[in-house]
Amino acid sequence: MQHRREIRFLLNGREVSVADVGASQTLLDFLRLDRRLTGTKEGCAEGDCGACTVLVGRLGAEGLSYQPVNACIRFLASCDGCHVVTVEHLSGPDGRLHPVQQAMVEHHGSQCGFCTPGFVMSLYALWMAVPKPSEKQVETALQGNLCRCTGYAPIIRAAVAVSQYGSPAADYLTTEREAITAQLRAMQDGARVVTGPEDNRAILPASVDDFAAALLEYPQATIVAGATDVGLWVTKFLKPIGPAIFIGHLDGLKEIEEGSDALTIGAGASYTDCEAAIGRHFPHLGPYWDRIAGWQVRNMGTVGGNIANGSPIGDTPPVLISLGAEVVLRKGDARRTLPLEAFFIDYGKQDRAAGEFVESIRVPLSAQGQRDAAYKISKRRDEDISSVAVGISVTLTGETITAARIAFGGMAATPKRAGEAEAALLGKTWGKAAFGAAAEALPRDFKPLSDWRASSDYRMLSAQNLLRRFYLEQDGAASPVQLTA
């Protein structure tokens, strides 16, 4: 089949076709510079402030669904086949304000107004998903939106009141749903897209098999999944990424299989995609999941990318390692499976060959008597990178600890198991003494760094105390031992 040379998508309900889209071209620059849709703002160009929030609608396995994303780190090429909705599209043709906008105006949700279009878009997505949200749901939806002026109170008041101004049933994206679906479907031609100049090539494979093939053709290509890391290489470090193979559109990589003994997550599933299944099978990861980045980033970023980037401070590797997860790597048609901890060799070095990619992650379900916990410590509670993250899985047979898997992030050059602490627990009777000993053993496992997130001393002390917290919590302490959201 012929390769397609241009990107096609809907922008505010109209079809656009852009030829020669370089891999590193961002959606935000396209909107602001090429289309002069200046309602979408740039506040940081690193996915942290939400001023650039737009909705991207995509035909997935469950039909058309819209999610708020950060246009600043979203690559234009990855919008192929999607419907991009910006703030300019909200008010009616007669200038009538959208219910979200009306609520924001009447509750004085803007001061300088620079963050406001981004908030409007996040709240728009929230209202469509949850027309009458609780304050807690609003806060979770707004983890990726910063406002420096209002102190948020008026925005929250607006958010919980939106439904008084209108119902999602009457919203354009609902009423036009079928027409948009049809338009998007008509754009799907099953072709591989190859576009952009030679040194900045963007490749969108047609399927997972085509991805495997393309990666063999371009073994040095940058794989781009959600772009929540790669986007920053471009916007902050001005790094070339071409040729880049985009995989965010591949439904075949997003499959989530809830088996009887394991949960298997496709490498391309976003945090949001697997949230429900994670919560069902690993309830202890529910609140933890909500603290990974903000909503927009969770809609883009993938678990596969969080692992593949090899970062020592990614949040999913420690908790997945403690659960005994395995990673499936694929090259062409060949696959191999590794325990996740073995994938991380050293700082910046993973057990992944050229032409190979992460296909899925298999997480065994917890066994009888297994007690699991996941903790994250960061300077700011939400949308912050961990100073320390830990997954703890301890199995009891009677009162005896018969298995212990403890993996930390932020404590070493890779996500790493605490072998000495685990050893201090194994075979011991469940109790304060055993966990005290494990905490004492921790300095033999790690010599953490000092940096702007935390000092070495704090990392060590809080890591030790997290083991103590685990004991207190599992032991059913009389008063709460941890702040809840």
Place this chain on the structure above:
Amino acid sequence: MKDNVTITGSAHTDRIHDSAIKHVTGAADYTDDIAQPEGTLHAYLGVSTVTHTRIVSLDLSAVRAAPGVVGVMTAADIPGHNDISPTGQNDEPVFPTDLIQFHGQPLFAVVAETRDAARRAAELAKVETEALPHALDPVQAIEAGYPHVTAPLKLERGDVEAGFANAPNRIKGRMVIGGQDHMYLEGQIAFAIPGEDDEVVVHCSTQHPSEAQHMVAHVLGVPSNAVVVNVRRMGGGFGGKESQMNIFAAVAALAAKKWNRAVKIRPDRDQDMTATGKRHDFVVDYDVAFDDEGRIEAVGGSFAARCGYSSDLSGPVTDRALFHADNAYFYPHVRLESRPMKTNTVSNTAFRGFGGPQGVIVAERMIEEIAYATGQDPLDVRKANFYGGEGRDLTPYHQQVTDNILDRLVGELEQSADYRARRQAIIDFNASSKVLKKGIALTPVKFGISFTATWYNQAGALIHVYNDGSIHLNHGGTEMGQGLNTKVAQVVAEAFQVNFERIKITKTTTEKVPNTSATAASSGSDLNGMAALNAAEQIKARLVDFACEHWGVAAEEVAFLPNRVRIGEETLSFDAFIKAAYMARVQLSAAGFYKTPDIHWDRDKGQGRPFYYYAYGAACSEVTIDTLTGEYRVERTDILHDVGRSLNPVLDRGQVEGAFIQGMGWLTTEELWWDTEGRLRTHAPSTYKIPLASDRPRVFNVDLADWSENRELTIKRSKAVGEPPFMLGISVFEALSMAVASVADYRECPRLDAPATPERVLMAVQRMKGA
């Protein structure tokens, strides 16, 4: 006219921000959204990657040769003065010639066809340098014998030595207080369009258009009348665009004139945060003497500030820290000294509160010290030391406090927040809870209003009434989200008795109102509201004269009623009346002016009345900390704040809420972290953490003290609101401190430094455990 009863948007009513609808639809234009003329070029700053060095050579050949580059500019390309010091100290070059003074200092600018090309090219410079030793914080600077960037201030009153000698108790301590980045959501930006001859127009995100104008003229070597600076709105300022936009305005204008093309400059967030100044960090050594009841007898304090490499606004900022080192408390004998230290860091600048918060928090620390030493509730110590009573009304700068309302305000908040009962409940909770501990604190603020540079307390406005009765309003203040334009328009609507919608709010421009002051020091509505009112009154006076003459009535018989005018027995619409006045050749335009009365300040003597009045407020916050990790949560905050007779209660409330959260952020998660090489490593929202929606108090009750009225004749008896509530965030810090103190049974002051990150909280808990 439909509405005969009342006008829309009169003073003292809730009115939405004039741009609210444009904000929510994305139609509000910021500088980066202005349509660019064809051929617009883009500039970008090339910055140093070393901290303190001599420049041996600067090789820009690779920059020049990069794709899309039109040219570069260094100090040699500056036709006028290579200096943008806002206080005229000649210590802030646009580009340095022989000395690099901080990591991230702009060295040159590159101009290219696209911003992307300029940004990439800016990385290609080769700078040969010779390293010099550096001092990054005030303590290092003092040890290294660094100079002050500007003359220090000393405030003294009473007999300090005797005060200390005679008091039964004395505590000395040190407090380290972190700085703060403004993190306005819209970064710095300037966009210059060249004109004929020596002219240039600069659109710039600035709180101080007149200063930007003067700086551009100074750098270009042209008179001020050749330069126009415009700003319709900013995406936040908070003090960060009072002087820090100067370099961007100057570079854009320089390039626009050099290449005779429009030029825009917009740094990325990292460069914005590393190359522009922030709130000053302070290291304060305090010394307090008190009697057994906890009444303060004498105070000494040395306030060393990280000013950065140049003076910028560090003089007035460190002065204001001293002016607020008493907060709400009377110090019988006092000596305070500022030490504005030069450091090899970016030059620090204005930030909401302007040094005041750093003074206030030290006063609160001393209160805490006394409370723990005497075993009292800190609120009782606070109350015992409030200004008021016989001979207890003089500040360390010899201004009399005559308008103190804290007894009532704090008393009301104490009741409404149920402070005493909750404090007891918290003490009980802490006795049984092993891991989680709670704290509560009720802290007051008293904040002096006026620029301490007395000449800044002036403002101008320009009002045109067009012959259809529509009104065009312009004043020297700038809109950064605070609702200044809305409030001033309300004042004008009320003066003419016309609906708010009849008034067109327009961009701030140096063409219409000259020689304006920065929109800063919370003074925006006080000054510009008065100037606009003055302009309106002038036009009204002419209209009344006209009516008397034309209709043959006495002045008392002319009344401006809602959207109409009654003249004797006759009533006509405002528009018809204006049309008649126009036909009779009445001048329907006026320039208004205002200067704050009664203020004076002698800095050498440390005496005077620098402030026209004080604004007051109080907050009560409750927190929970986790003593295993130092994590915390703000459970509840109650605020009662004084804005006098509010011009617009809903906007003022928004200022109070926003300022509180910003103040809380300063003292909790916002940490500026320099490595030993002098690199700021928290330089974007990924690493520098301002509060999120989920950080705000779980319960948040905000009230305005609606009974308060300014005793001075300010605009409609209102009070300034921008800065004072920032310091309400201190209640969170003090509550954290109490929670930490609980670990050692409240026997010792935890001496928590700011910001109280989870790390600092945990480390303080550890110290207390050892205590």
